[in-house]
Amino acid sequence: MVLFSAPFRSSHFPMRWTLKLATILLTVCLLFPTATYGQADDGQEDLPIDPDSIYHLISPIAEQMTESREVPTRLSASAWQEDLDTLAAAMHRRIPYAEAALGKEKFTRRLDSLKRAIPGQTRDQRILSLMRLLNLPAPGTGHTGLRTSQRAIHWRALPLYPYWFADGVYVMSAADPDLIGSEVLAIGGTPIDSVYAALDPYVSADNRWNRQRAVESWPLQHLWVNPLRALGIVDQIDHIPVRIRTENGTVRDLSLKTMRPNSTSYVRFLTSDSTRKETPPELQWSPATRRAQDNNEPNYRISYRDSTDLLYLQFNAVLNASSDWSVSDLADSLRHLADTKPLEKVVVDLRTNNGGNAGLVEPLVEVLGSHPKIDQRGVLYTLISPITFSAAGIFAMELERRTKSLFAGEPSGFAPNIWGEFAPVLLPNSKITVLLSYAYKLEGMPDTPRTYLAPDLHVPLTSNQHFSNIDSTMIAVRSHEPVPLDTTALDAAVQERFTGTYRLSPVHIAQVTETKGGLHFRMRKGPEPFIDTDLYPLSPTRMATDVSDAFLERTAGQQGLTLAWKDTTYALTPANPDAPSPIQKILAGRLEEGAEELRTALDAGVMLGSDFTEVPFRDLMEESLPRWPDSLSKRERAQRALPYKKLAVELAPMSWRVHAELAQAYKVLGRPDDALQALQSVRDLYPPRYEDMLEFLGFEEKATQEEW
Numbered sequence: 001m002v003l004f005s006a007p008f009r010s011s012h013f014p015m016r017w018t019l020k021l022a023t024i025l026l027t028v029c030l031l032f033p034t035a036t037y038g039q040a041d042d043g044q045e046d047l048p049i050d051p052d053s054i055y056h057l058i059s060p061i062a063e064q065m066t067e068s069r070e071v072p073t074r075l076s077a078s079a080w081q082e083d084l085d086t087l088a089a090a091m092h093r094r095i096p097y098a099e100a101a102l103g104k105e106k107f108t109r110r111l112d113s114l115k116r117a118i119p120g121q122t123r124d125q126r127i128l129s130l131m132r133l134l135n136l137p138a139p140g141t142g143h144t145g146l147r148t149s150q151r152a153i154h155w156r157a158l159p160l161y162p163y164w165f166a167d168g169v170y171v172m173s174a175a176d177p178d179l180i181g182s183e184v185l186a187i188g189g190t191p192i193d194s195v196y197a198a199l200d201p202y203v204s205a206d207n208r209w210n211r212q213r214a215v216e217s218w219p220l221q222h223l224w225v226n227p228l229r230a231l232g233i234v235d236q237i238d239h240i241p242v243r244i245r246t247e248n249g250t251v252r253d254l255s256l257k258t259m260r261p262n263s264t265s266y267v268r269f270l271t272s273d274s275t276r277k278e279t280p281p282e283l284q285w286s287p288a289t290r291r292a293q294d295n296n297e298p299n300y301r302i303s304y305r306d307s308t309d310l311l312y313l314q315f316n317a318v319l320n321a322s323s324d325w326s327v328s329d330l331a332d333s334l335r336h337l338a339d340t341k342p343l344e345k346v347v348v349d350l351r352t353n354n355g356g357n358a359g360l361v362e363p364l365v366e367v368l369g370s371h372p373k374i375d376q377r378g379v380l381y382t383l384i385s386p387i388t389f390s391a392a393g394i395f396a397m398e399l400e401r402r403t404k405s406l407f408a409g410e411p412s413g414f415a416p417n418i419w420g421e422f423a424p425v426l427l428p429n430s431k432i433t434v435l436l437s438y439a440y441k442l443e444g445m446p447d448t449p450r451t452y453l454a455p456d457l458h459v460p461l462t463s464n465q466h467f468s469n470i471d472s473t474m475i476a477v478r479s480h481e482p483v484p485l486d487t488t489a490l491d492a493a494v495q496e497r498f499t500g501t502y503r504l505s506p507v508h509i510a511q512v513t514e515t516k517g518g519l520h521f522r523m524r525k526g527p528e529p530f531i532d533t534d535l536y537p538l539s540p541t542r543m544a545t546d547v548s549d550a551f552l553e554r555t556a557g558q559q560g561l562t563l564a565w566k567d568t569t570y571a572l573t574p575a576n577p578d579a580p581s582p583i584q585k586i587l588a589g590r591l592e593e594g595a596e597e598l599r600t601a602l603d604a605g606v607m608l609g610s611d612f613t614e615v616p617f618r619d620l621m622e623e624s625l626p627r628w629p630d631s632l633s634k635r636e637r638a639q640r641a642l643p644y645k646k647l648a649v650e651l652a653p654m655s656w657r658v659h660a661e662l663a664q665a666y667k668v669l670g671r672p673d674d675a676l677q678a679l680q681s682v683r684d685l686y687p688p689r690y691e692d693m694l695e696f697l698g699f700e701e702k703a704t705q706e707e708w
Contacts, residue, residue: 416444
């Protein structure tokens, strides 16, 4: 989940909070078993609250969008077609990569094909049509999609959670705990791998590894059964035939009664210890356990073992644990331990981390990449899995480019370049909420063909490792000794030929400098480093880096350098060593000059990323820049920041955040009409944030409505 800083933070609802709130519901059920308000429509247990209010907990954004509107149970074919048209128009208006992902003609053909099929489809098949349109094949688009845990969809779920291991699909939790550990062979007579394949076209994902997890459903852990019927895998949805192979090898055919999310039995399934086998805390390393169990684990924890000099950071969510135990505090603790303890290995475990607030990770990256006892090849390791996603992926990419970390585990669930920061859209007829991502995070190389981060030590997770509590990835890390690089000495003349300033793109400037008798390569992406690595001469023309499979090369007669990274080459052309990047020009007060360079890059089709089009301008009103005297009043700061805010709106028109920041500047300057106009864009782009901004800026709702 790609998030930024408060007060305008996206409303991703992490699974851990879903389950914690569900636990509260269950507690209420147990304390007040007779306080019912009606029976769930599937005949399951009464709830002590309005059943639909559970959806406020498991899908708060969708409930904010519907605002308790009645959800229709039947819609005409023309109404569904209108929703498809609304969705297509929103995709064109809100997400800049929709046509680029498919091509304009292919996108139009897909839309027309889906609309023609609507009259002959069931309701569930029509929902799948919406999901099919949202499934864009471009890497990194997993934040755009349709979250299926919402009242307007109200699908049933199997009473078990499957997980796709390297050796098959196994039950991780179940209403019947005796099923846990069984291999799922088939559903409705269809082999389980074919079930996943049938669902694949309808789930949005960053890459193929993330897609397996998406099929298993987000944010709750089970397979929905309505799509299985819609695709002809099962005939009905009350009881589902499932074939399993038990732990003793017996093949059994079951008929599993399904559940609805607004039922007590469903809440019990999510929260009761009886629906999962008791496992020791040490098993929390497994991505499968992490997603299957009630997540009461902290966002992060540190352990140090004197016997092995192992410093281990289990980083479960990129979120501050509390106001007095923040990610920045965590970084300070790591630095203190590194200062005072001997270190043989340092392990950062991201295998269970599916996101949070990416704006929090810089202190961690800084300490891991700068401490001499940590940032050594063969000392620092980062563990990843297909669960590693979004903000956790951004953190991993920062570590790849700016530290000597080696990566271990399985391929990542994130793509190096990520579309994040979604905005919700309410479809007018079905009342279904879809999420469209609009902010591009350029964490990999521009136009990289990579769709995932491949581990240096590939250790596939098998069911036996999980159920036997054997962390094979940690075993591999503990015993791993990297092969020393066979380097050669360079004379001063050769080193001088490498040193200099180079440009990769309109916004990426690289420098090769001499340091400690060697060479250092540093590429900037604006003020912050993009790549920061030592160079190791393999020959007079080829340099290895701390980034796996990334080399710097220079051939005879070549003026620039070539960056060869995982079978892809990037040309680095000589540049003026004093030439600042466009962002550096903007932050130095040369606004129009830097802005024109960004406009030129965008017009040329360069994907700049939100680092250039959104983030650098958002905090200028409250933050003091070196050229702005501390004596400036809030109004004077707002006046100086206003051109930056306008530029951010120009460069990132699909970001509700920059419109909100512009409204804030206008309000401080005593220009309420302009502030309200900027807020209209917030309402159009992200309706739930509109009321938040009204309150934040001190506008009265009634007066504002009259303005509209």
